[in-house]
Amino acid sequence: xxxxxxxxxxxxxxxxxxxxxxxxxxxxxxxxxxxxxxxxxxxxxxxxxxxxxxxxxxxxxxxxxxxxxxxxxxxxxxxxxxxxxxxxxxxxxxxxxxxxxxxxxxxxxxxxxxxxxxxxxxxxxxxxxxxxxxxxxxxxxxxxxxxxxxxxxxxxxxxxxxxxxxxxxxxxxxxxxxxxxxxxxxxxxxxxxxxxxxxxxxxxxxxxxxxxxxxxxxxxxxxxxxxxxxxxxxxxxxxxxxxxxxxxxxxxxxxxxxxxxxxxxxxxxxxxxxxxxxxxxxxxxxxxxxxxxxxxxxxxxxxxxxxxxxxx
Ligand code: AMP
Numbered sequence: 001x002x003x004x005x006x007x008x009x010x011x012x013x014x015x016x017x018x019x020x021x022x023x024x025x026x027x028x029x030x031x032x033x034x035x036x037x038x039x040x041x042x043x044x045x046x047x048x049x050x051x052x053x054x055x056x057x058x059x060x061x062x063x064x065x066x067x068x069x070x071x072x073x074x075x076x077x078x079x080x081x082x083x084x085x086x087x088x089x090x091x092x093x094x095x096x097x098x099x100x101x102x103x104x105x106x107x108x109x110x111x112x113x114x115x116x117x118x119x120x121x122x123x124x125x126x127x128x129x130x131x132x133x134x135x136x137x138x139x140x141x142x143x144x145x146x147x148x149x150x151x152x153x154x155x156x157x158x159x160x161x162x163x164x165x166x167x168x169x170x171x172x173x174x175x176x177x178x179x180x181x182x183x184x185x186x187x188x189x190x191x192x193x194x195x196x197x198x199x200x201x202x203x204x205x206x207x208x209x210x211x212x213x214x215x216x217x218x219x220x221x222x223x224x225x226x227x228x229x230x231x232x233x234x235x236x237x238x239x240x241x242x243x244x245x246x247x248x249x250x251x252x253x254x255x256x257x258x259x260x261x262x263x264x265x266x267x268x269x270x271x272x273x274x275x276x277x278x279x280x281x282x283x284x285x286x287x288x289x290x291x292x293x294x295x296x297x298x299x300x301x302x303x304x305x306x307x308x309x310x311x312x
Pocket of ligand 1: 082124125235
């Protein structure tokens with residue numbers, strides 16, 4: 001049975017300076033990307049905040065995809081806005097400006113109807129708010145959390161408290177190194193797991209993602225693309241799709257290692273579509289048939305066709 005994924009995080013407008021042009025007012029926010037991706041697989045419940053400038057049509061479009069938006073707060077003022085500038089090869093970016101706007105006073109309120117959601121994605125917000133969300137829900141079957149360097153440096157203690165209560169941490173390689181002081185990913189993952197989470201997913205952008213858990217290490221490559229337009233939100237699309245896939249099967253990392261690994265492959269493939277478009281537009285137009293086709297190509301790409309031969 002398909003189960004619900006609860007997603008909490010930022011909803012935004014992004015101003016994106018790309019090497020091929022500047023684009024203002026692009027739909028963004030970590031929760032937006034995650035919700036759009038998760039909704040390809042399972043019903044989603046969304047908690048975030050938007051200002052009076054947020055177009056009702058966008059919320060309606062989300063609703064039509066099976067995203068429950070009754071937990072999206074409408075506040076007086078402007079929606080959160082992030083301005084980023086990408087390097088010529090899109091492999092890195094800098095934040096030019098962050099205008100928190102209504103996000104500055106965001107205190108997630110989990111509606112009663114959301115409290116028993118079995119899958120929870122704690123998007124990258126202040127760890128105290130992530131803890132506050134956990135305090136408002138019945139213990140979900142699977143809690144996945146994201147974070148960022150800002151909180152690693154400024155809210156270490158609170159972040160550590162959070163980590164003791166989540167099942168999976170999904171972060172990028174830089175953040176993993178920042179959090180642990182370990183330069184080697186494997187050591188960084190072990191150090192994070194020692195802080196609480198049973199599983200750690202470390203995302204390495206165009207180099208794929210690795211899952212570290214009790215079963216060892218599982219690595220998924222990023223699908224090699226012909227077109228890369230906008231990497232914004234790739235990690236959020238990945239995390240949203242991962243939870244959506246697990247929720248669609250009623251699985252968690254605790255119940256099934258194969259399900260977790262398969263979800264990683266599908267999540268990586270969804271994220272590969274996301275970065276082909278500007279903002280979440282390619283995710284919004286993605287059809288099941290295109291996803292299925294790329295998954296077949298992905299399988300072919302990683303399959304040896306049989307066991308490796310014995311060494312001579
Ligand atoms: P990612 O590429 O995974 O870092 O996610 C990009 C999204 O995160 C963008 O659409 C931004 O609107 C949003 N974002 C940027 N900075 C923050 C922040 N400090 N807190 C929450 N969301 C943010």
